[in-house]
Amino acid sequence: MTIGIITSSDQFLSLAYTLANNNLQVCIYYAQGQDAYVNQKVQALAARFQLVCGQQQEDVYNWLEQVKPGIVFVYGYPFLLDVAKFSIPVFNIHAGALPAFRGPVPVFWQLKMGMPQLCLSIHVLSSRFDAGTVVWTKQIADQPHYTYALVHQIFSQLVVEGVYYILNAVLSGKSLDPVPAQGKGAYQKRPQAKDVQIDWSRMPAKEICNLIRACNPWNKGAAANMNNQQIKIMDGLVTGQTTTLPPGSVVNEGTQLWIAAADGQFVQVNMLLLEDMFIPAYQAAYYGIKKGLILQ
Template identity: 40%
Template sequence: MRIGIVSNSDSFIPMAYTLAMQQLQVHIFLSPAKDAFVQQKVKAFVQQTKLPFTEERNADKDLYTWLQKGNYDIGFILVYPHLIRLERLKNHPARLFNIHFGVLPGFKGPVPVFWQLKKGLDKIGLTIHHLSSKIDDGPMAWTKTTDNLPHYNYQLANQVLSQLCIEGVVFVLHLFINKLPIPEIPTNPNDTAYQKRPQLNNVLINRQTMSAIEICNLVRACNPWNKGALTWFQQQEVKLMDAQVISAIDSADNLQADTIINDDQSLHILCKDGKLINVNMLFLNDCFVPAYDARQWGLNKGIQFGLQDLTFKQ
């Protein structure tokens, strides 16, 4: 059996390795990743495994040529940045499936993991669906969720889902090999929501509206790709790279949200709901700054994050 895998991410590696170890003929088509490290990691993987590998040079035609000439039996697309026009593949016999790291149809869009973490869902999930002419559309063949654990950040959640998708791919392949019908589960159009690529306001901590847990969720969703959730200090960008809800305080009436109330070995920051978050690492002036050094940067007890620093009130 000839299996084609299309991606521009390193998330396909666990799946491709698993299938190759089953003596299946796996062929890789890579659209160049923007991240040079990801590109290097993928090329190291194909060199080590000696899997057939094609790198996209012309986004308008290379994929279609590769699919037509490859004569694949089945194909899986995982994080491909371009809409695949099925009308150009009318004579292509392969069954094509898209692997989407979000539960459909509520998390359509290019970065569903970000939004699942930011929204603080109890579960994160993925969907394998029949490829259609629309983005993240088509009947579902398989879907699964897993617990959204407190230590998951954006990168780790992607890694978890890249492992979890193997189960779904094996399920689809088992049905295909045995000539059994592959499910075509319709989605409820009333649940459809497209989640756009995060913009500045989506990664910015809003002290007027965000609770402590919402800030922690945003920090996890922004780490490591954005080096944390964004706030301000002396008109400079500061990013919180980790955050954990630790407690509430009784005498918060005279304090403003986003105020540092402890600057000892870590920063304790007051949130609008009266709870504290504990921060151990920041990103400031292109430097990774541990909280125990924050005083050296002027981040002292009484300082308030935001566009204007306020004096701490005893």
């Protein structure tokens, strides 16, 4: 049986290689995105597979007719597919708990909201985004070093387990039992500018660090205002040290940079972005990020 993968990202590569290394035939439909590096990476690393790069949304249905896969997995594909054109089992891989984290960037929202468990789901493709019956889930405990990119990398490896579970069921003719719903149904939109902005007057230290991780690397960190100029904080750590300084107050401790949060705790900042320049904390004072400054 030929296994089809429909995608628009490089997240499918671990899955495709694992399937192929187990002597399964894999064919891939890749909708090229705006990131030229990712496009080149996919074309280079997926050269061993039956790879078709599409330009128009209708191209995927031409690919489906030509390749005739026995089963399809959709992974990191941003467009709504017409389920009526699939006469075979087709499943969508979603990097979030369902139905609580429907939407295009569930990893961002899970990290930003400080969810203790991060969830990967596979559901039957339906006529609405992320609304089909969930047949497999995997949860991992969030860790302080997990970033948006790292979680996606981990999920790209864990998804192999779910795909094999589904393949074994389909090939043996067994039904796939629905997984109980996780949380109340909600559609989490694509982040806007306000969603990636640190609110020093309201956000405690842990919430700030969660936001920083959720923005790394796709937004190059969480945004903050310095004298009406935007800077981005790319790495932050809850120190456990308390202060009575106003939220947003900057303190230089030797080579370290600390910023007061709304709960009276300091966040240790290790790397910033200013005018597309990466600035380590020990050089921050040269750019005016020093004691006496209050970030807004």
